[in-house]
Amino acid sequence: MPPAPKSGDALFASVDRVNAELFTLTYGAIVRQLLTDLEEVEEVNKQLDQMKSFTFRGYNIGTRLVDEFLAKSNVSRCVDFKETADVIAKLGFKMFLGVTATVTNWDAEGTSCSLVLEDNPLVDFVELPDTCQGLQYCNLLSGVIRGALEMVSMKAEVTWVRDMLRGDDAYEMRVKLIKQVPEEYPYKDDD
Secondary structure: OOOOOOOHHHHHHHOOOOOHHHHHHHHHHHHHHHHHHHOOHHHHHHHHHHOOOOOOOHHHHHHHHHHHHHHHHOOOOOOOHHHHHHHHHHHHHHHHHOOOOEEEOOOOOOOEEEEEEOOOHHHOOOOOOHHHOOOOOOHHHHHHHHHHHHHOOEEEEEEEEEOHHHOOOOEEEEEEEEEEOOOOOOOOOOO
């Protein structure tokens, strides 16, 4: 019998972490530099989602975090998108950010939901100036979730619906399953 899955608190305790303030300030400096270099808020939003030119890589981080999550969590393969969303919200966010999210607003088909964060450690010390009101400061997280879902054979679209930096009452991401990707193995069995 495989070991029981760990709780979110046990996962958070088991992960080596960098100082949260250092991470938050470093991420903030990267966002500021992107704003300076690119000048267009929409282009910065795209870069935060992809982050191909920095150590912090939204989508690319997500593809790597799945391996660490599966190795440390003892979670077996989720049976559907609903279970996957619940694992991300309660275990994944707790393991890597120290917070949990609420899964809500499911559509009738069970292919779209919202992940709501009451607290978001990425925004400590952050205030958006009036010139950056269209900035999706936490777009790194949507890239992380897309990358993580792709690693477990789910192609998804992730968009921000609410953002406390823009005056909303919570942080809300809308996650929509585009398609379940069949697993491909790099080899063929010889019959």
